[in-house]
Amino acid sequence: MSEYHTSVLLDESVTALVDSVDGVYADATFGGGGHTAEILSRLSKNGRVLAFDRDEDAIKNKPDDDRLTLIRNNFRFIHNYVLYEGYPDGIDGVLADLGVSSHQFDTAERGFSFRYDAPLDMRMNTKAGMTAADLVNNYEEAEIARILKIYGEVDNSRKIAQLICKAREKAPVATTGDLTKAIESALPKFAEHKFLAKVYQALRIEVNQEMKSLEKFLEGAAASLKPGGKLVVITYHSLEDRMVKNFIKTGNVDGEMQKDFYGNSTAPLKAVNKKPILPQESEIAANTRARSAKLRVAVKL
Numbered sequence: 001m002s003e004y005h006t007s008v009l010l011d012e013s014v015t016a017l018v019d020s021v022d023g024v025y026a027d028a029t030f031g032g033g034g035h036t037a038e039i040l041s042r043l044s045k046n047g048r049v050l051a052f053d054r055d056e057d058a059i060k061n062k063p064d065d066d067r068l069t070l071i072r073n074n075f076r077f078i079h080n081y082v083l084y085e086g087y088p089d090g091i092d093g094v095l096a097d098l099g100v101s102s103h104q105f106d107t108a109e110r111g112f113s114f115r116y117d118a119p120l121d122m123r124m125n126t127k128a129g130m131t132a133a134d135l136v137n138n139y140e141e142a143e144i145a146r147i148l149k150i151y152g153e154v155d156n157s158r159k160i161a162q163l164i165c166k167a168r169e170k171a172p173v174a175t176t177g178d179l180t181k182a183i184e185s186a187l188p189k190f191a192e193h194k195f196l197a198k199v200y201q202a203l204r205i206e207v208n209q210e211m212k213s214l215e216k217f218l219e220g221a222a223a224s225l226k227p228g229g230k231l232v233v234i235t236y237h238s239l240e241d242r243m244v245k246n247f248i249k250t251g252n253v254d255g256e257m258q259k260d261f262y263g264n265s266t267a268p269l270k271a272v273n274k275k276p277i278l279p280q281e282s283e284i285a286a287n288t289r290a291r292s293a294k295l296r297v298a299v300k301l
Helices: 010-017 034-041 075-084 102-106 130-140 141-152 157-171 176-186 192-207 210-224 236-252 281-286
Strands: 026-028 048-052 067-072 091-097 225-235 268-269 294-300
Touching: 010 034, 010 091, 010 225, 010 294, 026 034, 034 048, 034 091, 034 192, 048 075, 075 091, 091 210, 130 141, 130 157, 130 192, 141 157, 141 192, 157 176, 157 225, 157 268, 176 192, 210 225, 210 236, 236 268, 236 294
Parallel strands: 026 048, 026 091, 048 067, 091 225
Antiparallel strands: 225 294, 268 294
């Protein structure tokens, strides 16, 4: 396994997930393979792991273990593959670590980070879909502002969108450097990096359709679990955490409680912990990715 990133909340998440050494589990976000390796270490020869990732760099981390099936696709299709792999009655648990890996941020040419001047890409799957450059050069100003506000919680999103559109009139905004330069006049003093992080997060979410994929994943994960199976999700920002929390509570990401004819909730899951599990201070000190991490655990009813 190559150096990729350090898995966050590794022991806490896998301990919450694995109840049976002979069980079948899904790691919906394979990445560097840290969570998958820990799951496999706790299974017998009869256990199985289905892992998902669409990033070619992540695929290279696949260990030589016949208990593992690595699926090169978006985790939104989890239920289709659980059925395809021969588990119509469901599997024992599903884990997802929703954070972007430090490897992706640190690989300059992927365009995820404003720390490098590189092509404005941001695609998880580098062989498919539009890039962030396509977005900032072709979307209407109002749509760019909406994305920045909703996905990045950028306060002056209209001003930022206006600056981007003004810059692209002179020349395409093709690189991370072009983007940063286009909006630099609106960056708050002494908080430039925090502000840029919000802008880049918003664009990345739109490019990869992360919120729609997360919604479909949660629905598919719930459908894929057998009764008593566990859903374990690590979130990193408020938007995705709210969606996960709402889905566990109500069965949908909007948080609207649905009830059957008798007035009972139709939510398929029940939270194991009322409050999310947070990393220890020692982990936060050793791994900056852990700063905003929250672990939510639910059981299939």
